[in-house]
Amino acid sequence: MAHRTPPEARPAARRTVRTGRTGNGRALLLAAAGLALAAVMLVCTVLDGGTGGRPPSFPDLPGSVEEAEQAASERIRPAAEPEVCPDGSDPADSYAPSPGGPDDGEAVRRIQERGALIVGVDQNSYLWGFRDPENRIVGFDIDLVRAIAEDLLGPDPDIVFKAVPTSERIPLIQDREVDMVVRTMSITCERWEKVAFSTAYFEAGQQLLVPRSSDITGLDRTLNGQRVCRADGSTAADLLERAGAEGLGASIVPAANHLDCLVLVQLGEADALMTDSALAAGHAAQDPAMHLVGEPLTIEPYGVAMHLEDTDLVRRVNRVLEEWTSGGTNSGWRRSYDRWLAEHLGRADPAPPQPRYGRG
Template sequence: MADTADRAGRDERAGRVRRLRLTGLVKLSALAAAGLLLGSAALPTGPAADRLPERVTLSGRPALAPAVAGCTDGPNGGSSVVSLTPSTDDSGPDVQRIIKRGKLIAGIDTNSYLWGFRDPSSGNLEGFDIDLVHALAQSILGNADDVEFLSVPTADRITALQSGEVDVVVRTMTISCAREQQVAFSSPYYLAGQEVLVPKSSSITGYNSTLAGKKVCAATGSTAVDNFLDQDKKGSTVVQVENQLDCLVLMQLGLVDATITDNALGAGQAAQDPTIHLVGGLMDAEYYGVAMKLGADDLVRRVNAVLQSYLADQWNAEYDEWLKPVGPNPGPPSVTYSG
C-alpha cells in the first residue's frame, strides 16, 4: 500500500479467513490446481501427456453479440472505453441493495498469479484485482472485508452478472463493444494487450508463421479466442479451456505448443514457471474494466467514483506491489466520462 497505515490494514486483512463461495459456476479446475500446487517439475510426462483432458475442447468460432449502437472499437480491438460520470450518491437501487445486504459480492479469478490467486502459504486471496475489490467494499460499505468472493471462469463472467449471482466482476475483463451490449463497464483501470506465451525451448517467435500447424491454447470466452479465430489462416488449432492457467499446465504437459493471453496474465504465468516466456510483442491493446449488470447505472457511477480516487492515489503502489513482472510501471490509463 501507499503508506504504513494502509499496509498495516492490508496485513491485518491478510490474517483473516476470507470466505470464497464455490457454487455450481466453477470450482478450481484440476489442471489449474496442478499448476498452482505442483509446478512444472512435478507434472507427469510420457503416457500422461498422450491425450487432452476431457474438459478441453476443440471448437469453431463462437457467436458474438452485435456491437452497441454508438460504441466504437479502437484500431486494435479495444473499446472506446467511455463510461458514466462518477458519483458518490448511494441512494440508487443497485448501490442500496449492496448496502442493505451488508456485503459486496464479487466475481473474481482465483488462479491468475499477480491478479487473483490464493496464496499457498497463508490460504488468503491476493492480487491486484483482489485489492481493487477491497477498495470498492471500503468505499461503499465502510469495511474493506465486507466482501463475498465468488470464483467465476472466463466464459461465465457475463452470465454471473446477468443472473444476479454477483454485483461486480473484477477479473481482468476486457471492455469491448460486443460485451457492452450484455454488461455495463466502469471506466478502465488497466491497459493490457494479447501476446504469445511459449516454452523457452520453442521455435515459435510470436503471432506469425511460426504458429503454423501448432496447437494454441486460450480460455473460452476470452478476447484471445476471438482474435485467434478471426485471423486463423495458418492451419493452427485453438484449444479452449475454462481458465487461462490451465493453458500453462497443458504447455507443461506438452499437450499444446503455445498460449495466447493478455500480456499481464502471461507475465504471471512466466513468474510461476521460469521455463516459459512471452514472445513477439503485443497483438492489440485492451482495457480492463469492472463489469456490472446492464442497466445498473447508479452502481457504475459509484464504482467510477472509487476508481477515480484509486487511480490517483493507490494505483501506482498496487502496480509496484503486484505487477513488476509485467514490466516498468506505465501509470494508470486515461479516463473519459460521458453522461
C-alpha cells in the same frame, strides 16, 4: 516478494469464500484432479475447408509459397490499436462518477442493505487474483475490490468472493449472482451489449506465451502445425477466430480458463497459449520456462463489469477509481502496481489509463 509461491492448478469451477467482518469463512476446496480435468478438456480442431489443404480464410492465395506466406502474414496480423465501436465510440467510455451518498440508486442500496459485496474474481491468475501461502485471495484486482467494498460498506467490509471461469463472467452478472466482476476483464464493444463497465483501470494486449525451447515467434507462419490454447469467452478466442489462425496451419485448443491452457502447455498437450500480456507475465513469473513472443496484438482496457441496469453502481465504482488512481506514486493504484506487477511488467513510468466518461 512475500507472495512468490505460485497457486496450485485447479479445475475451472465456481467457488465462494467470504471475508471481512464474518472472518475468512470457508476456504475454497483444492482439487487435486485439476491437471486431469484440464487434459480431458483438450479439443484440437484442424480445418482445411474442403479445399485440398488450402485454408478457407484465404481463398485468393498467390501462386508461390513465398507469396502465400507473405499474404497470410499481412492479413492475419492485427494492428495493436484500440478498438472503435461501430458508432465511433471508445468502448472504454463509461458513465460519469457519482457524488455518492443519497444520490446513489437501487443497486448501491441493495448492496448496503445486504451488508456484503458479492464479487466474481479469479483465484488462479498469479499477481492479479490468486491464493497466497496463507490461503487468502490476493493480487492487483483484489486490491481494487477491497477499495470498492470499503467505499460502499465502510472499514473492514464483508466481501463474498466467487471464483469463476472466464466463460461464466457475463452470465453471472446477467443472472445477478454477483454484483460485479473484477477479473482482468477486457472492455469491448460487443460486451457492452451484455454488461456495463467502469472506465478502464489497466491496459494490456493479446500476446503468445510459449516454452523457451519453442520455435514459435508470434502469430505468423511459425504456428504451422502448432496447437494454440485459449480460454472460452476470452478476447483471445475472438482474436484467433478473426485472425484465422487455422490459415497458418494452427490447431485451436479451447479451455475454460487461461490457467488451464498453461497446464496444457506444461503437459505437452498444447504448444502455445494466447492471453492478455499482463496475465501472461504472471504465468512467466510462475514458470520461468515460459516466455512471451512477438508484440502485443491488441490494446485492451480492463474494466469492472456490472449489470446493464446498475448504472448507479457503475457511477459509484468510477468515483472509487478516480480516488484510487489519483495521487501519482502515492495512489492506491501505484502502490498496488509496485507490490504485484512492477517486478514482472517492468514498465518505465506506470500509470493508469485516463478515465473516459463518454456515456454521460
